[in-house]
Amino acid sequence: MVPYWDPRTQACLPALTTAGLPSRLSLIEAFEKADDHQGVAGRHPGETLAMLELLKAVSYAADAYPETSSEWRGWVTSRRPFTDVADWLRQQPDEQWNLFDPERPLYQNALLAPFMNAHGVGTSQIVMHHVGDYVQFFDRHHLHHGEPLTAADAFMAVITQHVCGNGGRGMIPGNLLGAALNNQAMCRAGQRVHVTALGKTLGDTLRLNLHPHDGDPGSYNYTWTDRPRRSFTAKPTAHVPDGPADLHSILGRSILVRPARLPDGSWGVDRVLMGAGDIVDLTHASALQDAVIEKGAPLKASAARALWREAHSLYAATARREKGMDLYGRLAMLPEGHRVTLWTVGLLARPGKLIAWVNDAFPYIPGRDSALRQASEEGCAIAEYVATALDDAAYAAWRIAYPNSKPADKQQQLSRFKAVGEHFAATEPLFHELLDETAEGTPVPEALTSYATEVRANAERFLTDRLRSLPPSSQGHKASTEAREKLEDILDNPRKAPTYLRKEQPA
Numbered sequence: 207m208v209p210y211w212d213p214r215t216q217a218c219l220p221a222l223t224t225a226g227l228p229s230r231l232s233l234i235e236a237f238e239k240a241d242d243h244q245g246v247a248g249r250h251p252g253e254t255l256a257m258l259e260l261l262k263a264v265s266y267a268a269d270a271y272p273e274t275s276s277e278w279r280g281w282v283t284s285r286r287p288f289t290d291v292a293d294w295l296r297q298q299p300d301e302q303w304n305l306f307d308p309e310r311p312l313y314q315n316a317l318l319a320p321f322m323n324a325h326g327v328g329t330s331q332i333v334m335h336h337v338g339d340y341v342q343f344f345d346r347h348h349l350h351h352g353e354p355l356t357a358a359d360a361f362m363a364v365i366t367q368h369v370c371g372n373g374g375r376g377m378i379p380g381n382l383l384g385a386a387l388n389n390q391a392m393c394r395a396g397q398r399v400h401v402t403a404l405g406k407t408l409g410d411t412l413r414l415n416l417h418p419h420d421g422d423p424g425s426y427n428y429t430w431t432d433r434p435r436r437s438f439t440a441k442p443t444a445h446v447p448d449g450p451a452d453l454h455s456i457l458g459r460s461i462l463v464r465p466a467r468l469p470d471g472s473w474g475v476d477r478v479l480m481g482a483g484d485i486v487d488l489t490h491a492s493a494l495q496d497a498v499i500e501k502g503a504p505l506k507a508s509a510a511r512a513l514w515r516e517a518h519s520l521y522a523a524t525a526r527r528e529k530g531m532d533l534y535g536r537l538a539m540l541p542e543g544h545r546v547t548l549w550t551v552g553l554l555a556r557p558g559k560l561i562a563w564v565n566d567a568f569p570y571i572p573g574r575d576s577a578l579r580q581a582s583e584e585g586c587a588i589a590e591y592v593a594t595a596l597d598d599a600a601y602a603a604w605r606i607a608y609p610n611s612k613p614a615d616k617q618q619q620l621s622r623f624k625a626v627g628e629h630f631a632a633t634e635p636l637f638h639e640l641l642d643e644t645a646e647g648t649p650v651p652e653a654l655t656s657y658a659t660e661v662r663a664n665a666e667r668f669l670t671d672r673l674r675s676l677p678p679s680s681q682g683h684k685a686s687t688e689a690r691e692k693l694e695d696i697l698d699n700p701r702k703a704p705t706y707l708r709k710e711q712p713a
Contacts, residue, residue, distance in 0.1 A: 209306035209465035210300075210473070211304065211306055211357040211361075211465075211473050212303045212304060212305070213233050213305070213312070213361055214233045214295045214298070214303050215234060216357065216358060217230035217231060217232050217358065218230065218231070218233075218357075218358035218362060219232070219246055219257055219362075220246065220248060220249075220362075221236070221243045221244075221245065221246045222243060222244040223242060223244065224242060224243060224406075224407060233261075233295055234296065237261075237265075237288040237289065237291040237292040237295070238289060240287075240288050240408045240412060241287075241407045241410070243407060244407060244408065245407070245408045246258065246408060248362075249335055250334070250563050251563040252334060252335075252366055252369070252551070252553065252563055253334075253335075253362060253366045254551075255369060255395055255402070256362075256365045256366040256369040256370060257362075258402060258412075259365075259455075260365050260454075261408075262412065262416060263450075263451055263453075263455035264426075265288070265291055265412065266416070266424070266426075266450040266451035266454065267423060267426035267451040267455070268290065268291040268294035268295070269423060270288065270290050270291045270294070271418070271419055272416060272418045273418055274418050274420065275418055275535075275539060276539075278416070278417070279536070279539050279540065281416070282405075283540070283541065285409065288412065302428055303428075305361055305463070306465040307429075309431075310428065310429040310431065310432065311429060311462065311463075312428060312429060313427070313428070313461070314364065314429060314430065314461050314463065315457075315460040315462055316431055317383060317431065317460075318382065318383070318460060318462040319462060321379075321479065322464050326464055326477030326478060327352070327478060327479070328353075328478075329354060329363075329477070329478055330352040330353075331352065331478050332360070332461060332463070332478050332480055333363045334367065334372075334560065354466055354468060354474045354475060354476040355474055355475045356474050356475075357472070357473050357474055360474065360478075364463065367393070367459045367461060367480065368457055368459055368461075369394055369395045369456075369458065370395040371390060371396070372390070372392060372393075372553070372555045372557070372559070373390055373396070374390055374556075374557035374559070375390070376388050376389070376390045376480055376481045376482065377480070378481040382481075383439075384439035385439070386437075386441075386482055387460065387481040388482070389482050390459065390480075391483075392555070392557075393456075393458035393483075394458060394486070395551070397488065397504075398497060398506050398552070399497075399504070399505045399506060399507055399513070399516075399550055399551065399552040400496060400551050400552070401497075402496065402549045403415055403533060403537060403549075403570070404546060404547040404548075405546055414546060415496075415533070417450070417532075417533065417536075418536075419449065419492070423449045423451040424449020424450060424453070425448055425449070425451060425452045426451045426455050427455040427456065427457050430457060430460060435484060436484055438482065444485050444486060445487065446486075446487045446490065447492070450492060453492060456484055457483050457484050458483040458484060458486075459480055459481070459482070460479075460480065460481045460482060460483050461478065461480045461483075462479045462480075464478070491532075494532070496532070496533045498516070498523050498550075500519045505552075506552065507552025507564050508552075509554050509561065509562075512630065512634065513552065514566050514634050514637050514638065515586055516586075517582040517585075517641070518585075518586045521568075521575065521578050521582045522579060522583075524538065524570060524578075524579070525575055525576065525579050538572055538575060539572070541572065542571070543571060543572070543573065544571070544572055545569065545570070546569075547568070548567065548568045549565065549566075550565060550566050550568070551563065551564070551565045552564045569642060574644065574645055574647075577644050577650050578641060578644055578645060581640055581644040581650050584654055584706070585637050585641075585654065587704055588657070588658050588661055588706065589629075589630065589633045589637065589661065591702075591703065591704055591707065592629060592633075592662065592665050592697070592707070593629055593630065595665070595692075595696040596625050596629055596668070596669060596693065597624060598693075599690070599692045599693040600620055600624045600669075600672070601620065602685075602689045603672075603673060603676070603685045603686065603689035604616075604619055604622075604685075606681065606688055607619075607681065607682070622672065623672045624672070625665070625669050625671070625672045628664075628668045629661075629668055632668075633661055636657055636660050636664075639657070640653050640654065640656075643656075655706050657706070658704065658706035658707045659706075661707075662697060665693065666690075666693065669689060670690075673685070673686045673689055697709075698710070
């Protein structure tokens with residue numbers, strides 16, 4: 207019996223109903239019931255992003271997408287249904303959607319099949335949030351003992367790898383299809399911060415993010431062997447997607463899974479192989495629809511700066527619209543009061559090593575974009591200025607507390623008085639409150655005054671807590687006094703301090 211599992215009809219996409227209840231949807235149900243669900247809800251932000259990429263790719267392949275910006279606006283405001291996409295899926299050949307097809311396995315590379323028995327490893331190899339990196343333990347032993355996955359979980363892992371897979375050496379011999387098979391490139395979602403406009407329902411989200419395309423949707427990537435692909439024996443040339451269906455269904459990995467019967471009699475997966483996939487050119491306009499351009503380059507995730515500290519760049523994109531009619535230009539076309547949420551996702555990683563997903567969400571309302579930009583810019587500036595003031599205050603305390611410090615000890619001693627970590631952690635929710643109040647119509651000066659007052663009060667408290675470790679001596683008292691006065695002087699500086707931070711506001 208030929209194994210068969212089809213995501214069109216099998217429940218595989220984790221989602222939330224509009225009542226907030228968990229649900230699992232087949233692809234057909236995802237489109238038929240798009241407005242009965244809040245959205246898809248993966249186990250980590252990358253999985254959620256991968257599901258949205260999948261649904262967009264299917265919509266384009268089904269020829270269900272707006273051709274112009276005005277048509278896009280009509281789709282969003284009239285809440286055009288997606289039943290035609292569900293009908294298209296039903297009419298597709300069954301063999302084209304079989305995860306286990308021996309010749310054309312869905313989203314996989316059948317050329318790896320001859321090597322599966324000798325080189326296949328445990329299923330954890332393709333599950334990003336289980337693996338962490340592709341080497342795991344130094345002896346690699348437990349890679350061969352991963353628990354079998356259900357077909358639905360294997361499918362989710364496969365599409366997430368295609369969208370989010372990290373760069374580095376893969377756990378696959380390079381002599382199978384060519385040396386380059388072992389050299390995995392960073393996939394699309396790891397290269398920059400991605401922004402998705404979220405609506406009230408999954409249907410609203412899809413409509414918001416299906417960018418207009420006037421022409422053929424291009425090739426849908428069902429399987430590796432359905433079109434010419436890169437070679438693993440020569441330096442690859444970056445492939446330019448021939449349309450949005452191709453762009454959103456990129457096979458960023460060569461993956462093959464081995465079907466196996468599970469104890470309940472259903473089909474699952476017990477072994478996998480994974481190597482390098484397509485190399486794709488992502489510098490063209492259609493691939494940068496949602497990109498936030500900062501200093502001439504797309505914004506990337508940073509371990510040093512949380513995404514909320516880059517919110518001013520996001521709102522600047524909604525105002526500048528440098529790339530023509532991109533996502534931000536279209537959002538500005540919506541009726542005033544049509545609130546959406548801008549969900550940002552980035553991946554912190556090194557080659558072969560995942561560190562963390564970073565994600566955040568920011569309100570956007572047409573007609574309030576200028577106010578949101580002002581609030582975010584000034585709110586970020588206030589947070590950064592206070593952080594610098596806390597560092598300077600810490601230095602003032604250190605200089606007196608450790609008058610004969612050795613250079614090698616300076617940073618450790620300074621860290622005793624630095625309260626920047628607590629400051630940024632406490633400021634994040636206040637910053638989101640600032641944006642929410644601004645989006646709801648609170649005048650920007652009023653919202654900023656409230657925000658800055660709390661940020662300042664917190665900073666003073668955090669510094670006080672840090673200074674409590676000083677000894678109850680004259681030297682300790684002097685160090686504490688100097689630090690407090692330094693902080694106050696910087697926060698009240700009439701020439702440098704942001705207006706809303708100062709205790710005495712200018713007339």
